Amino acid sequence: MAVTEHGLDVMLPAFIEERMERFNQKRYKDTWGGRHLLHGAAPSASSIRLSSNDYLCLSSELSLLKSQAKAMINAPKQVLMSPVFHDENSATRTLERALARYMGTADGILCQSGWAANTGLMQAIASAHIPVYLDHMAHMSLWYGAQAVRAPVYSFRHNDAAHLEAQIHSKGPGIIAVDAIYSTNGDLCQLRDITTVARQTQSALVVDESHSLGVYGKGGATVTQTLGLEDSVHFITVSLAKAFAGRAGLIGCPNGVRDYFMMASYPTCFSSSLLDHELVWLEQALNFITASESRREHLRDMSKRVRQQLHGAGLPVSNIGEQIIALEAGDETQTMQLRDALESHDVYGSVFCSPATPLRHALIRFSMNSSISLEQAERIVKGALAAYSKVRGKQT
Numbered sequence: 001m002a003v004t005e006h007g008l009d010v011m012l013p014a015f016i017e018e019r020m021e022r023f024n025q026k027r028y029k030d031t032w033g034g035r036h037l038l039h040g041a042a043p044s045a046s047s048i049r050l051s052s053n054d055y056l057c058l059s060s061e062l063s064l065l066k067s068q069a070k071a072m073i074n075a076p077k078q079v080l081m082s083p084v085f086h087d088e089n090s091a092t093r094t095l096e097r098a099l100a101r102y103m104g105t106a107d108g109i110l111c112q113s114g115w116a117a118n119t120g121l122m123q124a125i126a127s128a129h130i131p132v133y134l135d136h137m138a139h140m141s142l143w144y145g146a147q148a149v150r151a152p153v154y155s156f157r158h159n160d161a162a163h164l165e166a167q168i169h170s171k172g173p174g175i176i177a178v179d180a181i182y183s184t185n186g187d188l189c190q191l192r193d194i195t196t197v198a199r200q201t202q203s204a205l206v207v208d209e210s211h212s213l214g215v216y217g218k219g220g221a222t223v224t225q226t227l228g229l230e231d232s233v234h235f236i237t238v239s240l241a242k243a244f245a246g247r248a249g250l251i252g253c254p255n256g257v258r259d260y261f262m263m264a265s266y267p268t269c270f271s272s273s274l275l276d277h278e279l280v281w282l283e284q285a286l287n288f289i290t291a292s293e294s295r296r297e298h299l300r301d302m303s304k305r306v307r308q309q310l311h312g313a314g315l316p317v318s319n320i321g322e323q324i325i326a327l328e329a330g331d332e333t334q335t336m337q338l339r340d341a342l343e344s345h346d347v348y349g350s351v352f353c354s355p356a357t358p359l360r361h362a363l364i365r366f367s368m369n370s371s372i373s374l375e376q377a378e379r380i381v382k383g384a385l386a387a388y389s390k391v392r393g394k395q396t
C-alpha cells in the first residue's frame with residue numbers, strides 16, 4: 001500500500017489487476033502505442049467540433065439556461081426519491097404526458113437516462129423464455145437489458161428484415177428491437193419492413209428513436225410517426241441527451257404499462273428520479289424543439305452536403321443516412337492515424353471502437369449540428385479528404 005497525494009493507494013486482488021493489465025498491455029501499449037485512442041489533441045475555440053449529440057444546439061440557448069437556473073434557485077425543497085413514488089399529479093407525470101403527445105404514443109415514462117430506459121424496458125418485458133431479436137447494430141443498452149434477464153438473444157443482419165423473418169420462423173415470435181437511426185453511422189432503419197415482420201409474426205417491437213426525436217421529421221417527429229407506423233410499434237425509447245440536450249430517457253408506450261414498469265424495471269425503481277430543474281429543462285426544450293424547423297432544415301442540408309461530397313469523392317461513407325456520418329479507416333492503429341490527421345485540419349469527431357464497434361471496424365463519428373455553416377461544412381469535407389489521403393499514403 002502506498003501513500004499518495006490524495007490518499008492511500010490500496011492494492012487490488014490479482015484477478016482484477018490481471019484483467020486491467022491485459023487491457024493496458026494489449027490495447028493501450030501494444031495497439032495504441034501508449035496514447036489513448038479516444039483522447040486526441042485538445043480542440044481550440046475555432047476548431048470544428050463534431051463530437052456532441054446536441055444536434056439543435058440547445059445547450060447554449062440562453063432562454064433555456066435561464067429557466068433552468070430559475071428553477072434551481074426557486075425550487076421548493078426537492079424530495080429526492082425513486083420515481084416509483086410519483087403520483088398522477090406530479091410534475092413528472094405532466095411532462096410525461098406532454099412528451100407522449102409529442103411522440104404520438106398513448107403514454108410516456110421518464111427514466112434517468114436512455115441507458116436506463118432501454119435496459120429497464122428489456123428487463124421488464126423479456127424473460128428467459130422469450131427470444132429477443134436485435135439488429136446487429138442496435139444500441140448496447142438493448143443487448144444488456146435482454147442479457148440481464150438471460151433472454152435468448154439472436155442478432156439479425158443489419159437492416160435485413162428477411163434475415164429477421166427467417167430467424168423468427170425458426171425460433172418463434174418474441175421481442176424485436178432496432179434503432180430508428182443507428183448511432184454509429186447514421187443509417188436509417190428499414191422500419192416499414194421490420195414492422196411488417198413484427199406484425200406478421202405477432203412479435204413485440206421496440207424502436208430506439210434517440211437520434212431521431214426532435215430532428216428527423218416535420219416538427220421533429222420520430223421515424224415511426226413520419227412513416228405513419230404508430231400502430232405497429234409497441235415501445236419507443238429515447239435518450240433525451242441528444243436533441244433535447246438534457247440528462248434523461250423516455251419510453252413511449254401503450255396505456256396500462258407504466259404502473260407495471262415502475263415496479264418491474266430495476267434501473268427506474270431502484271434509482272432516484274430526475275430533479276425539478278431537469279424537468280424544467282426538458283419542458284422548455286420540448287417547446288423550443290417544436291418551433292425549431294429552420295434549425296432542423298439547416299442540419300439536414302449540411303449533413304446531406306457533407307455526406308454526399310465525401311461519398312462522391314470516393315471515401316467509404318454511405319450516400320444515404322442522417323446527421324451522423326461515420327468515417328471508417330480500418331483497424332485501431334489506422335483509426336488513430338486518421339483521427340490525428342483530421343485534428344491537424346482542425347476537425348474533431350469522436351472515435352468509436354470496441355466495445356461500441358467490432359474490433360477491426362473502429363470509426364470516427366461526425367455528429368453534425370445546426371450551427372455548422374456552409375464554410376465549416378466545406379472545411380469538414382476538405383479536412384476529411386486530406387486526412388484520408390494522408391492515412392492511405394502511409395498505408396501504401
Ligand SMILES: Cc1ncc(COP(=O)(O)O)c(C=O)c1O
Nearest residue numbers: 113114115139183210239240241
Ligand atoms: C441509440 C442510443 N440509445 C441509448 C443511448 C443511451 O443514452 P444515454 O446517454 O441517455 O444513457 C444512446 C447513447 O449513447 C444511444 O445512442
